[in-house]
Amino acid sequence: MTPRFIKVERAILALVVLLGGMLATPQGSQQSDSPSPAAAARNIVVFVADDHGQDAGAYGHPVVRTPNLDALAADGVLFRHAFATTASCSASRSVILSGLHNHRTAQYGHEHDYSHFRSYDNLRTLPMLLREAGYRTARIGKFHVAPESAYPFEQVLPGNGRSPVEMADTARAVMTPQDGRPFFLYFATNDPHRGGGRAEELDARPDRFGNVPEGYPGIESVSYDPADVVVPPWLPDTLATRAELAQYYQAVSRLDQGLGRLVHLLKEQGVYERTLIIYLSDHGAAFPGAKTTVYEPGLRSPLIVRHPDAKRRGITSDAMVSWVDLTPTILEFAGAEPPVYEQHIGSAQVRQVGDFPDRHGLHGQSFLAFAQGDEAEGREEVYASHTFHEIQMYYPMRVVRGRKYKLIWNIAHQLPFPFATDLWSSGTWQAAWKQGPEARYGQRTVATYVNRPEFELYDLERDPHESKNLADDPKYEGVLAKHKQKLKAFQSRTSDPWIIKWTYQ
Numbered sequence: 290m291t292p293r294f295i296k297v298e299r300a301i302l303a304l305v306v307l308l309g310g311m312l313a314t315p316q317g318s319q320q321s322d323s324p325s326p327a328a329a330a331r332n333i334v335v336f337v338a339d340d341h342g343q344d345a346g347a348y349g350h351p352v353v354r355t356p357n358l359d360a361l362a363a364d365g366v367l368f369r370h371a372f373a374t375t376a377s378c379s380a381s382r383s384v385i386l387s388g389l390h391n392h393r394t395a396q397y398g399h400e401h402d403y404s405h406f407r408s409y410d411n412l413r414t415l416p417m418l419l420r421e422a423g424y425r426t427a428r429i430g431k432f433h434v435a436p437e438s439a440y441p442f443e444q445v446l447p448g449n450g451r452s453p454v455e456m457a458d459t460a461r462a463v464m465t466p467q468d469g470r471p472f473f474l475y476f477a478t479n480d481p482h483r484g485g486g487r488a489e490e491l492d493a494r495p496d497r498f499g500n501v502p503e504g505y506p507g508i509e510s511v512s513y514d515p516a517d518v519v520v521p522p523w524l525p526d527t528l529a530t531r532a533e534l535a536q537y538y539q540a541v542s543r544l545d546q547g548l549g550r551l552v553h554l555l556k557e558q559g560v561y562e563r564t565l566i567i568y569l570s571d572h573g574a575a576f577p578g579a580k581t582t583v584y585e586p587g588l589r590s591p592l593i594v595r596h597p598d599a600k601r602r603g604i605t606s607d608a609m610v611s612w613v614d615l616t617p618t619i620l621e622f623a624g625a626e627p628p629v630y631e632q633h634i635g636s637a638q639v640r641q642v643g644d645f646p647d648r649h650g651l652h653g654q655s656f657l658a659f660a661q662g663d664e665a666e667g668r669e670e671v672y673a674s675h676t677f678h679e680i681q682m683y684y685p686m687r688v689v690r691g692r693k694y695k696l697i698w699n700i701a702h703q704l705p706f707p708f709a710t711d712l713w714s715s716g717t718w719q720a721a722w723k724q725g726p727e728a729r730y731g732q733r734t735v736a737t738y739v740n741r742p743e744f745e746l747y748d749l750e751r752d753p754h755e756s757k758n759l760a761d762d763p764k765y766e767g768v769l770a771k772h773k774q775k776l777k778a779f780q781s782r783t784s785d786p787w788i789i790k791w792t793y794q
Contacts, residue, residue, distance in 0.1 A: 331597060332464075332564040333424070333473045333619055336551065337385065338544055339378065339431055339450070339482040340580060341570035343369075343591050345541070352519055353538045354511055357549030358593065361568060363603045365595030366660050370609045370668075372690065375675040376572035376580050376587035379433045381612060382477075383408050385571070386415045386440055388616030388627070388651035390674045392785045398677030400435040406677065407435045413628035415616050416442045416473065422625035425470045427463045429456050430477035442475065450479030451540075453547020454507030457554055464558040473623075478547060481540030483533070483575040483711055507550060511542035522754045523578045523586050523731040529716030530576075537574060565622050565660075566595040567615070577718045577738070578731050581678045581709050583688045583697055584755055588673055594660040596622075601662030608665030609692070611672070613653030621655040632784055652783050672779045676787070682707040685787050689775045695755070696772035697745040700790050705739045732756040744769065 345355040347362035348369075374384050375391055383389075383396030389412070391397060396408040416426040420443065427444035434440050444463065448456040456476065463474050515531035518538065524530050548568065555561040570590045573579040579586035592610065620627050630649055659665055673688035684707050685700040712718060721728045726736035732754045744760040746769055759765040780788035 330471050332471045334566045335475050336568045337477040338570040339479050340575040341481055342574040353541050355545040357545045362593045367605050368592040371592035372588045372611045372671045373572035373590050374612050374673050377678040378571050381571040382434050384612045385615050388613055388653050390652050390783050392674050400433050404680040408439050412439045414440050418625050419473045422623050425472045428475040429460050431479050452505040453478050453544050454550045457550035461554050464560050478544045480544040481537050513538045527720045529720040533717050563597050568593040577712045583673050583686045596660045599661050606659045606665050608659045608668040609671050610656045614656050617651050617653050617655040618657045621657045627651050678709050687776050689772050693750050695747045699741045702743040
């Protein structure tokens with residue numbers, strides 16, 4: 290095939306995608322099972338952990354043992370300033386797989402059971418776009434978005450999400466040559482998500498530290514003494530907290546072994562050297578103060594990328610990236626075209642609040658150059674959008690987070706902050722709750738954790754743990770106004786219906 294023909298074919302594909310206005314009038318390039326010139330013979334693996342904060346040896350944690358994550362970081366790039374856009378599982382996964390904030394995907398909260406949130410039927414998502422670019426697509430483990438037709442994978446592999454070594458062994462079949470196409474493997478564990486009690490799959494008795502040894506094939510149990518854990522400043526240092534942190538560390542070590550097995554198989558099959566590997570978590574750890582919040586422990590998450598063509602390895606990037614950037618990054622690596630959407634704001638009343646463009650692309654931008662080892666430039670802000678978790682947990686929040694300042698808009702600030710069922714019942718929270726409203730919970734009291742003001746403004750350079758709200762301080766009136774305008778502009782360009790709440794209650 291001549292270079293001229295390749296250029297013409299890519300131009301035609303780009304034009305077809307450009308003409309597709311997806312949410313109201315979905316269109317797109319035709320699906321094809323044959324490789325396209327845009328798809329280099331390089332594979333993609335996205336490993337998504339469940340509720341894992343930046344707790345790993347590679348991130349400087351002195352206790353958690355994660356030799357495989359550490360090895361991946363030594364062969365890739367570790368991002369210290371990586372952020373989920375929402376600390377809720379389903380909503381975050383819709384962002385990871387679409388490059389759009391969840392207020393645009395409509396996956397506002399949990400997909401499963403009674404919550405029953407669903408994304409728009411006609412999204413143009415990552416598995417769809419990669420297949421059109423000539424990739425085989427497969428997934429294993431936690432999916433947690435709907436409808437499946439909006440996130441279509443060719444292969445759905447069976448696997449217990451809490452048995453990551455078994456998952457890796459099952460995924461071996463994806464790595465073997467089949468039809469000449471490179472592969473995209475979406476590998477999502479259920480670890481280290483708290484189980485809400487003793488996991489049924491674990492049949493061994495607790496050890497002397499209260500940890501339950503694994504009963505999974507290929508897993509070497511790693512237990513932690515609660516006396517040795519590191520209690521972060523945003524949690525209370527209690528016996529209950531330490532016990533739950535020890536269990537959390539144990540699950541992190543389990544998923545680390547799954548990653549190690551997966552990398553081993555990639556090497557064994559001879560595809561490691563031409564595979565992009567991305568390790569991340571949907572959001573931070575499953576503790577009150579992190580998960581379901583937009584505070585730093587909820588949004589700041591691990592991101593380690595191993596690029597097959599990296600200029601430098603074993604480095605740390607200071608780029609600020611978020612999960613809306615993942616799909617653009619992967620599409621660039623694959624040589625695939627991103628979709629173009631029509632703006633999804635129909636209300637004239639809403640349009641009066643913001644300057645909405647008629648069409649837009651993905652909400653994020655590629656960080657592929659940083660994953661190859663380039664210096665970080667021009668990445669100074671990220672945004673967050675949270676609306677629900679479970680169906681009863683309505684508490685919309687919008688966030689702009691820069692290097693120095695962070696503004697949180699608690700849109701439903703009149704309501705008490707709601708709790709996920711597993712977080713409410715956790716020993717960590719209950720130990721504080723039972724002591725009353727003035728009991729300390731990390732940097733806050735129980736009362737201030739539950740009852741939040743409309744705006745929270747933090748100077749992260751001086752106050753990294755978000756303990757002093759500056760929103761009502763007259764000295765920061767200009768900073769507050771500037772960041773409010775940034776939020777409005779963000780909502781306008783990302784089709785956020787909640788922009789109406791600036792003028793209408």
